[in-house]
Amino acid sequence: MDFNIAVLKGDGIGPEVINQALLVLDKIGKKYNHQFDFKEALIGGQAIDTVGENLPKETIDICKESDAILLGAVGGPKWDGLSGEKRPEKGLLKIRKILNLYANIRPAILFKELKKACPLKDEIIGDGIDICVVRELTGGIYFGEKATREGKNGKEAYDVESYNEQEIIRIAKTAFEIARKRNKKVVSVDKANVLESSRLWRKTVNEVSKKYEDVILEHMYVDNASMQLIKNPQQFDVILTSNMFGDILSDEASMITGSIGMLPSASLGEGNIGLYEPIHGSAPDIAGQNKSNPIATILSVAMMLRHSFDLEDEAKDIENAVVNVLSNNYRTIDIMDDKNKLVTTNEMGSLIMEKI
Numbered sequence: 330m331d332f333n334i335a336v337l338k339g340d341g342i343g344p345e346v347i348n349q350a351l352l353v354l355d356k357i358g359k360k361y362n363h364q365f366d367f368k369e370a371l372i373g374g375q376a377i378d379t380v381g382e383n384l385p386k387e388t389i390d391i392c393k394e395s396d397a398i399l400l401g402a403v404g405g406p407k408w409d410g411l412s413g414e415k416r417p418e419k420g421l422l423k424i425r426k427i428l429n430l431y432a433n434i435r436p437a438i439l440f441k442e443l444k445k446a447c448p449l450k451d452e453i454i455g456d457g458i459d460i461c462v463v464r465e466l467t468g469g470i471y472f473g474e475k476a477t478r479e480g481k482n483g484k485e486a487y488d489v490e491s492y493n494e495q496e497i498i499r500i501a502k503t504a505f506e507i508a509r510k511r512n513k514k515v516v517s518v519d520k521a522n523v524l525e526s527s528r529l530w531r532k533t534v535n536e537v538s539k540k541y542e543d544v545i546l547e548h549m550y551v552d553n554a555s556m557q558l559i560k561n562p563q564q565f566d567v568i569l570t571s572n573m574f575g576d577i578l579s580d581e582a583s584m585i586t587g588s589i590g591m592l593p594s595a596s597l598g599e600g601n602i603g604l605y606e607p608i609h610g611s612a613p614d615i616a617g618q619n620k621s622n623p624i625a626t627i628l629s630v631a632m633m634l635r636h637s638f639d640l641e642d643e644a645k646d647i648e649n650a651v652v653n654v655l656s657n658n659y660r661t662i663d664i665m666d667d668k669n670k671l672v673t674t675n676e677m678g679s680l681i682m683e684k685i
Contacts, residue, residue: 335398339374344401345621431467432499434503475487517546568582590622623674647685
């Protein structure tokens with residue numbers, strides 16, 4: 330089978346981790362007789378430096394013509410002086426919106442091989458942690474009205490949090506469908522005691538839940554949820570939440586798993602094109618040093634094979650290879666301890682590829 334993949338390497342460590350993921354895909358292609366055709370395109374700071382904009386039309390066209398998109402990371406202090414619409418991160422928000430990728434799926438799994446990298450006590454971790462954060466991705470405060478203006482006390486700035494029923498319904502359905510394939514529990518996270526948008530969120534999620542009587546629904550305020558993730562992470566199965574809350578909570582969940590370098594993500598919509606990326610940023614402080622952890626990006630490729638191409642065996646092959654390498658005590662520096670063997674970005678990619 331042939332698949333066309335748009336490759337957006339982006340900024341900072343993006344190219345380094347993407348390169349390892351592409352090698353893994355090549356190995357999968359050879360083993361299972363698939364042809365993966367990669368077409369690179371510019372996004373973020375890389376695009377700004379090259380063509381003067383964060384999301385060129387050529388990139389949009391390449392993404393639309395592809396079967397899936399693989400993204401590294403965008404942004405960095407080099408472009409911090411740019412205005413909001415011109416910043417690298419805006420390019421990522423735009424492509425999500427253009428392709429209507431409203432559902433961000435972020436699994437947070439603590440591999441037993443990484444229990445020592447988890448900052449929580451053993452009695453809290455128990456037999457392990459397996460959480461799936463379902464984050465609404467194209468609405469909320471990141472896409473609401475925003476502006477600056479002169480006020481009585483100098484310059485003011487505002488960002489509007491806004492959701493409509495249809496946006497909430499479709500992401501809630503996604504969360505409930507995922508929960509049905511897991512442990513049948515959804516915790517919807519909001520701030521309904523303060524925010525009007527959260528009150529609509531909670532009311533709408535309750536309505537959707539009536540069609541999923543086999544799934545337990547609980548509600549939790551975001552401040553409590555952030556505490557409960559540390560106090561008792563095993564109570565969570567699927568976390569359903571808004572764009573900003575999901576952004577924050579999934580990063581918190583990543584540290585429970587040992588490192589933000591371990592968490593993949595899939596951004597999906599009603600069409601066939603999915604966007605796959607690690608949840609970490611561009612990490613410009615270690616860019617070019619061969620130190621970054623490519624596992625999140627490699628696991629994002631596994632999610633691509635599963636969700637966009639329906640290649641479950643191939644996806645499991647990659648995931649098993651990751652576990653195999655971790656079982657042999659190989660670690661990049663972010664998950665390293667004194668009993669492990671330190672490897673570089675390239676070495677970790679090669680080790681995983683060898684285990685496929």
